[in-house]
Amino acid sequence: MTNPNDPNQPYGQQPYGAPQGQPYGQQPPEAPVKKKRKWPWIVGAVVVLFVIIGIVGGGGDSDSETTAAPATTSAAPAAVAPAQTTVAPQPAPAAPQATAESVEEVETAAPAPAAPAESAGQRNAVRSAGQYLDVAPFSRDGLIQQLTVGDGYSTEDATYAVDNIDIDYNEQASKAAENYLDLTGFSRDGLVQQLTVGDGYTTEQAEFGADSAGL
Known part of the structure; x- marks a missing residue:
């Protein structure tokens, strides 16, 4: 078995197990490293960012709407039926009493009845x-x-x-008393009797006539 580390081994001889066509001692060329594409991640990150912003914005709107709803509800309280109050009936106003002046005005305003025709x-x-x-x-x-x-x-x-x-019957009695005294003499009582019984004067009128005659 050939030792690759053996310096006595002739150069160029490939050790056992070495890839064919590759000089001994030469490292195989490294496979080119594929560059990872970053733009899909950037696009994905932007999409995720927009989604998060939309969720946050939607949550804010829902919160504001949820908060505003109770305010609207509290601004319009339920209508309360007014308490019924019993109003006592007011007494009818008393009829105005007729005063003397009003009666006098009515009497004055009333037309005088027509006088009956005087007979012959x-x-x-x-x-x-x-x-x-x-x-x-x-x-x-x-x-x-x-x-x-x-x-x-x-x-x-x-x-x-x-x-x-x-x-004026007092005046008439005075004239009658003077006429009687011109004819004859009379006492006061006799003159009063003559004026009342003989001429029909009242006692007051006869006494007035006697007084006027000086008796």
């Missing part, structure tokens, strides 16, 4: 009563009696005439 008998009785008063003094009862008994007017016409003439 009433009109003539008024004329006769005025003529009698121009001649002599009369009491109310004495003038009605003169118109009915003396002139024949009805009691209704005679009463109408006396009540529609403005007569």
Whole structure:
């Protein structure tokens, strides 16, 4: 067996087991090292980076949306039905009381009723009563009696005439008292009796006439 380390071994003789066609002692050429391509890794890293950024961005949006949702919910509280309150019925306002001024205004504003037409008998009785008063003094009862008994007017016409003439019966009593004293003498009581019983004056009117005559 040939020893490759034997210096006596002739040069050029290939040892046993050496590859054929390769000089002894010469190292076989190394296989060229293949250069690894880096761009697929770069592209992959960029893709992964974009995926991570998308996940992070999507998570942020979802978080903000999730956070904003309760705010919206809390901003619109559930409607609460208002408590029903029982309102006590208010008493009806009292009707305004009529005052004296309002009554007077109503009476003033009301049109006066039309006066009934005067009959011929009433009109003539008024004329006769005025003529009698121009001649002599009369009491109310004495003038009605003169118109009915003396002139024949009805009691209704005679009463109408006396009540529609403005007569001061105190003045009439004073004139009658003076006429009696001009004819004859009278005591106070006698003059008052004559004016009341004889002429139909009231006691007050007769006393006024006696006082006016100086009794």
